[in-house]
Amino acid sequence: MKTIEIDTEPVALCRILKFENLVMSGGEAKHVIANEMVCVNGKVETRKQKKIYSGDIIRFGPHTMKITLKKRDA
Numbered sequence: 001m002k003t004i005e006i007d008t009e010p011v012a013l014c015r016i017l018k019f020e021n022l023v024m025s026g027g028e029a030k031h032v033i034a035n036e037m038v039c040v041n042g043k044v045e046t047r048k049q050k051k052i053y054s055g056d057i058i059r060f061g062p063h064t065m066k067i068t069l070k071k072r073d074a
Contacts, residue, residue, distance in 0.1 A: 001065065002064070003066050004065045004066070004067050005070040006054070006068070010051035010052055011067075013045060013047070013051075014026055014029035016052055016058060017032070017060060022061075033045060033046060038058065038060045039058070040052070040056055041056055041057055052067055
């Protein structure tokens with residue numbers, strides 16, 4: 001399982017797929033989500049703008065990713 005650090009939360013699901021280069025474009029990200037190819041926390045997710053938070057687990061094909069919030073320097 002890959003860990004992905006995000007700077008702020010929430011982040012839209014389609015953005016994570018795009019920024020992790022799992023899809024070629026935002027349009028493709030929306031397409032795979034709409035076609036029930038992505039799971040969030042073990043459930044199929046069809047909302048393109050689904051808000052993703054630290055602790056969420058995303059599965060797309062052979063890829064599984066755990067989202068964490070990047071720690072800020074004190």
